[in-house]
Amino acid sequence: MAASTNQLHQELKHKFVLDKLRKLGVTHSQEGDPITELDYESLKYELVLASFKEMDVQSESNKWF
Template identity: 55%
Template sequence: MADNVMTNQLKKKLVLARLIEKGVTHSQQGTPIHECDYEELKYELVLSAYREIDIEKEANKWF
């Protein structure tokens, strides 16, 4: 049980660090990312990855 809690804390710290590197400070709902749980942080990380895609680039266009 203690290992599982530590693993979850490490995962949360990793995702939080990546969001901070990308300049994300608040979730889409306006909550500071330091107050978000792991699931919310994962969601925000996915959103930040989508924001980095350059849709003007030919390889990233759908049609």
């Protein structure tokens, strides 16, 4: 039972990140692969990249220096 619970947890995390990417308008990875074919770690990487693109760098609160 623990294995199936862990698998369900992994699937939910995968779906969550996939949904976030879709909301940001991302359909393909930086390498051109459809996001639906990516594993969880690759999806997280693509979400970080997409999040950086969404930041308003002109805003004072988002400036690093």
